[in-house]
Amino acid sequence: MISARDRAEALIQELSPLDRRVADAMRAVPRHLFVPPVALASFDGEDARVIDREADPRDWWDAVYSDIPIITQLDDGTTDLRTASGTSTSSCSAPGIVARFLELLDPEPGTRVLEIGTGTGWTAALLSHLVGAANVTSIEVDPVVAERAAKNLSEAGFQPHLIVGDGAQGCASRGPFDRVHVTCGIRTVPYAWISQSRPGAVLVAPYSPGFQSDFQLRLVVTPTGVAQGRLPGLASYMLMRSQRAVPGRQPDETENKHHLTTRIDPRTIACAPAGADLAIGAMTGLTAHGSDEPDEDGERHRIWVSDPHDPDSWAVAIWRPDSEEYEVVQIGDRPVWEEVTDAYFRWVDWGEPDYDRFGMTIEPDGQRIWLDRPENPLPGPSPTGCLSGN
Template sequence: MSDPETAALRRALADQLADGGHLHTQQWRRAVESVPRHEFLRTGFFERVIGPGPTAWRPVLAESPGWLLRCYDDESFVTQVAGTIVPADIRGEILREPTSSSTLPSLVVRMLEDLQVEDGHRVLEIGTGTGYSTGLLCHRLGDDLVTSVEVDPEVSARAATSLGACGHFPDLVVGDGLAGHKDGAPYDRVIATCSVLDVPSVWVEQTRPGGIILATVTGWMHASGLVRLTVGDDGTARGRIVDESVSFMLARPQAPPPLGMLPDFGSGEERRARLAPTILTEPAARFVAQLAAPRAQHLTLPGPGGTEHILLDAGAGAWAALRQEEEQRWSVRQGGPGRLWDDVEEHLLRWQTDGAPSLEQFRIEVSPQGQRVAWAGA
């Protein structure tokens, strides 16, 4: 396709994002209309294979029919699986976990507008990915004001190639984004395109007073919330969850450990559960549970009496297994150091006593001592 034709696709994408209420300002609209998303997907992407069983992925390459038009859909695309595998490596299908992606444009521009950048602001981006959001930042602010950190050297190299094809040459850093990038500090804005278990205090240290940090806080039970923090003169960042629908892949150094050999869930101490594990289907409740058991994973296993809900802290060796005995009655068995479900129940019952506030009513502070989360009424 000629450039006028791809320009029409970019304008159509901008119209779609504006009509959907995701794109409001002329500066960001000009960025969307100028930065060609397909340049950041030239190595292809994976599409989900619909069917029973485990999730499978198949490659869609640049020469595949419809590839270019799909690049301008408001859709997220997996661009890497299993840490190293890209679409060109596969013929057929693959059953592995995604490890890098191109986020749907509506979320990208919504977050960039939430970042509230102004002319002259220096921005640190955590997670370069394909480089599309980096390109939008470069168009808005200028290459010399944008620093982007990516942990995967190959992902960073592909992003550099794509950005260069668009005429952008920001400071691309290969390294652990959880450490930020002190050489470019202080920043006016920090934005993370990966999720984190806790907002690192070094991000706060590298942001000037009055600066904004926008990141998604999550946990190993997969509840998450987009957090906007403002850094104060005292070196503490304060803010709240502004969107509970946002989720990103977890920063790789914070990925949960493999479960390994499972404990004997038939052992341990048993009691009647005060809360049913089905409460964890509610995002806010699951977020509260993560606060109580931050290193626990939630899984379900078939059992002789029906499905069992398991909380397992593989690192500590603590676990809780819940089984339904009657329609309104659940039992819990717990083993290892500590009592996971005791801690979860205590937090959840206190949250319910305070009116079960939504995630938007949660407050977050990040200081050199770490992250503190509280909800309204706590």
Template sequence: MIWPGQASGTGQTDAIDRRIDPARWRQAVYSDVSLTTQWDDGEHSGTGKGRTPTCSNSQPSMVFSMLAALDVEPGSRVLEVGTGTGWNAALLSERFGSPNVVTVEVDADNAATARARLGAAGYSPMAVVGDGAEGWKPSAPFDRVLITASLRQVPRAIVEQVRPGGIIVAPYATEYGGEGVVRLTVREDGSASGPFVGSSAFMRLRQQRTQRTHVREYLGGKPWPADGAKSMTSTSPEELGDWLPMFAIGLQTAGVFPWAEVYDDGSYTLWLRDKAVTSWASIDYVPGAEEFEVYQSGPRTLWGEVQSAYSWWHLQGRPGFERFGITVAAGGLAHAWLDSPSHSVPRVG
């Protein structure tokens, strides 16, 4: 059973059962879309969609671009974090030989299915069940690491398992939203640094998922706007809603995340909340309006922080993903930069 992704945007179409409609299944498999293969960590069953997709076969063009960024050389030892369906491991095994590939999967059922598929196709990489955030120390050091789940922090254990000069390619997401594929080179001192090579939208690494607190908890049981202070803004929430500006905002802000409450008439409320559950903001978007109503509460002025981060990005010429990069220090802390590691992205809040 697969749920094909859409050619543009995110989300999945209806399920396709290979046994019932093999022609449509084959057409989907050979299309340039992602294929969701599991919902809700395997707890969901049936042909309908679950709440959260938790395993997929990634979009082929994205897979190939990440493999190109990985730039594996013959004889290299490669670690893949997130076996999924096993397709990436098969591609690496075909090109560089199964003995040079280790693939780690946290979900035992997915790992077993992938191992069977790989064996049936004639490949035998070391396929293990484990916490991908811990890498696979018994087979370290590696020359290349490919991570196929979105990160909020680059796991220190993985950096430590890569030879100096080795490469880590991974999707890296900010707390605020937006995500890009980063290509890090590990240095002699144990740090790692490199640029983003494009945008991406992957499922989050299970060990780094975030549980969100409901808006009502921020209001302290009072009806909106509770104790929020009112103001007006000429900055439209629409300007901030695309993947790239969200990414740029997320690189500058700490522990802030958005959520849009959409209404039938095309208007919506953009909610901003902090992870510490101390501050919130709401911005009411109305189509055609020139000013928008804002309410904020708490020690942090979240809308002010987001506006400041957006303004900085705009003043820099609205740079794309490829102009940004991150450096992960030997101690594990990361900082973002623009164009060069010496030009740090500012932090707000």
């Protein structure tokens, strides 16, 4: 059987080129020590399936040392992993994206790090190797996940400072921090992370506005207490619990639906590039996802658009072949489909910029997305839901 050391080395070579320090950390912190005996893995885009160290050890080891996420919890722990059915709510993230975030973070020995989302403990261990365990503070909201992570870390020989609580609050008593490493998707950056960091501190996080594409975010804290930076890549993570969208609500039989039509092919929005997704999400505050599934009338594609804070405001646009116009079903009075298409064509007017031309600024009163430079903020949604600004 292939040794864990050889498997780790093969994975590092697969991920190369890597920063030398990150590669050394991955050699020093074996991933298999942080993956439970039973978990879920998805190879080559297939549906997630059970991996069981006892029943099929080779399959388990192959999964653990592949560049894929390993799902370790479903539905906040209420669903048995063996069912392989439910919403993923905790995982050991894919090694490739973990390495890229650590490279963006660029910690030095002795750097004081705040980590949001301990998860299995693997990234806390990697950070402990990079900066020293005494300099790592890791916060996990789920007590069961936190207890398991503490056990994993102890058995692996690392003792970072672990906290069970809401990571959005940070940990002022352990600051000021030089780095903030976020391992869960966020729609908004809590200002506590900025206020608890020293000037020059770097924050990296998966920015997950929810409009189809999710992004890597890297911010630098300035002496004025403002943080700003750009979105250097793509990254999809599970959302921080306190920032999850409100679940949508299906209308009852007596509720009015607005049956509309559009000349815009719904796939124009559903298949738009990541730069468009970022701009539309920033300008409207809406979320979206698409689905391909035929019905009794044959082929169709649907894109769902919704207000993450209001379960009564959403719409679905439906593509069918050979259509002159396309059906839009809207629930609520907010014209969400019209907002989305208006924002898309604003993005087109700007020359269709890709996501790496956008950036973010965080201030005590909130965050804003800008194009090319901080002095060029995107218009945002007004209280009425319509776009404001130029």
